[in-house]
Amino acid sequence: MSARPHKKRAARRILVGAAVLSTTGALIAAIPATAGETKSAASLPGRYQDVQLLSFNDLHGNLEPPAGSSGRVTHVHEDGTTETINAGGVEYLATHLRQAREGNKYSITAAAGDMVGASPLISGLFHDEPTIEALNGLDLDVTSVGNHEFDEGAKELARLQNGGCHPEDGCYNDSEEFAGANFPYLAANVTDEKTGKPILKPYWVWKKNGVKVGFIGVTLEGTPDIVSAEGVKGLKFGDEVETINKYAKVLQKQGVKSIVALIHEGGAPASAAYNYDCDSPGPGDGISGPIVDIAKNITPQVDALVTGHTHQAYACTIDDPAGNPRTVTSAASFGRLYTDTTLTYDRWTGDIARTAVKSANHVVTRDVAKAPDMTELITRWKELAAPVASRPIGYIAGEIPNTGTESPLGDLIADAQLAYAKSLDPEADLALMNPGGIRAPLTYAASGSEGDGVVTYGEAYTVQPFANTVNLVDLTGAQLITALQQQVSGSNEAAPKILQVSAGLTYTLDLTKTGAARVVTDSVKLNGAAIDPAATYRVAMNSFLAGGGDGFAELGKGTNVLVGGDDLAAFEEYLTANSSAATPYPVPAADRITVVK
Incomplete structure (x- = not known):
């Protein structure tokens, strides 16, 4: 799958003290024996x-x-x-x-x-x-x-x-x-x-x-x-x-x-x-x-x-x-x-x-005995990671999957990045998230000592492990539409990479068509208003996309760049601010992109 950028997080050091097939x-x-050999051919x-x-x-x-x-x-x-x-x-x-x-x-x-x-x-x-x-x-x-x-x-x-x-x-x-x-x-x-x-x-x-x-x-x-x-x-x-x-x-x-x-x-x-x-x-x-x-x-x-x-x-x-x-x-x-x-x-x-x-x-079924040496290895490293991994950062009302053209988890992450971007620049309009940068779902069932619906830092890290920054750039409406078309054309035509979008951005994706035509351009709207090709929009995205990664060359042409902080920190901040044990974060509806098949 597509890789995402990654300078690894600096604050990672933890002190140690804390089918078999048989031949017929x-x-x-x-091979026949030669003269003088003492071994039999068999x-x-x-x-x-x-x-x-x-x-x-x-x-x-x-x-x-x-x-x-x-x-x-x-x-x-x-x-x-x-x-x-x-x-x-x-x-x-x-x-x-x-x-x-x-x-x-x-x-x-x-x-x-x-x-x-x-x-x-x-x-x-x-x-x-x-x-x-x-x-x-x-x-x-x-x-x-x-x-x-x-x-x-x-x-x-x-x-x-x-x-x-x-x-x-x-x-x-x-x-x-x-x-x-x-x-x-x-x-x-x-x-x-x-x-x-x-x-x-x-x-x-x-x-x-x-x-x-x-x-x-x-x-x-x-x-x-x-x-x-x-x-x-x-x-x-x-x-x-x-x-x-x-x-x-x-x-x-x-x-x-x-x-x-x-x-x-x-x-x-x-x-x-x-x-x-x-x-x-x-x-x-x-x-x-x-x-x-x-x-x-x-x-x-x-x-x-x-x-x-x-x-x-x-x-x-x-x-x-x-x-x-x-x-x-x-x-x-x-x-x-x-x-x-x-x-x-x-x-x-x-x-x-x-x-x-x-x-x-x-x-690799889980109905066989665990290999003791692997259990020991996992236990040893988990003990080192525990102070960081087990920290609760939020609550969810149900499993938030990372599946579909538009995934519920993709919506959540895009919304988190937009909220963070607005804290840096109130003029931020929308956020885009690459699907390959989302590595796992947010599961609801408890694991370890946590309760059902509790999201730990370790779980969030598994979702977003790349240590990208959340950046802000200016794009024209025409550039934004071109970027959406690049999801399904060029290097992405054979295997589309559908960007996950923040609340307010909506459009129709017609999969009965081919190439860039799959994006119905007059359906692209922000908060109900059609995208103006000549207008300038303030767009949040991770540093990988801002560099034109995953075939999104147009996103790499953004101007007035503002480099923000760690994307996982933005995700954590959003979950903490918008959920509690009494009011867990609801599973997003994933209804921003209308898909025609």
Whole structure:
């Protein structure tokens, strides 16, 4: 999903003292013994060796089970009915992965980026050190970078890889330094603008008993469009296909013929069910989005693609340039699923027997035993975070979801930003909020010692973890309408990003049309009056949007800029001022944008 900017909050330091698939017998062929050998042919490796590839993506520091809809997946039954399953949490993910590995001597665990960033408070408060520790405990072998790995810039990413105390907040455990990741982060298409060299390893090779599988890791080329400028300063992001094809040749020259690409870019299956057959009626027919063209153009030398970014679940086959089917997978997000892929390795050729590759997504259910080491890790970091996380900041009358074209939570956040903007400048007219900057719903049910309807700082942090500022800019009415059109045109046409709007701004979105025409311009009104293209409006938005992020170039042209304070602080201030235990904040109606389908 889209990343949002982020210089991390300064006041974060807390003192320490406070599907396994078995190979059929027909695939096993013994290599005949040569003269003089004392071992029997039966004791030697067979020609074909199953290699288990377990994978996941877009964990985003979700160590604890994600709340609300963020912690659920949909299962579709053969009769077409569906059921919702609670899923996720690293205590359960660890157990599932360890059970899946049982009996598989050749097992690799890989990921496709966004392991950190936009994380809940238990990880984000500590610059995601807890998540790296958890991934080490999960025995992750390798991952690509994602756009969120650049939330705090390349230097911080290097620290997560190599270890060391945070340059500003120091060490959270006075007895030892942060050790860093036990696994390599791969960034083949992320290069230093000055040297032209990748900032991290471009590829990595897994080896065991003569079996070699190479991994190439890339993030989406458009990362600079969805990360703050400071986060990608001095970096260049190359084309995914060109980069993967380049390093596939490098691996081939090194004698590595079995290759997996870890790509932080994805697609959209036709169904939200994690077990939807996206190869029906034919290979790849049930999936769309950027990954389709990428998959069709990556060299046939690559045998499987593990993808991410879109937070969708799929296990498809998409034909490579030679017309041969190739596995393309994604395991949704937040640790709710993992993918189990069987790669059948041919010892004679050193390549994968593609016709034998099988893959399926599996739910990280919460009906298994918790992994004790993960429970200990979560408990330790929660104790450090508790003084900050448990502080009540408001009350709500029911769950405020983050779903729909216009979400109730989006309305709440936009209203909070407008209220804050008016405290800085009474002439503020409206506020706009990017949907990707809202990371979770506000749940009503109690968690821990709080009561139903109590909103804690930790919950609010999970909703808005990016540490943007709330800025004010002047836009003409014509610019405002252009910005609304950019929601559904240009880079956002295929996957619209609908801005959440503050009270008073209304308009009609006609989804039966295409491109910018979807925004019915004469319906755009502020407090009932039509937007005047020639008039000037004072508009509040977070610093990410004010920089033109998420494809909203027009918003980046605002003038008379006033940089305000932290967006989470504005959210907290608004909830505190407008709710109490006796009069909780009502669930917004989400009726500002009229959608025509």
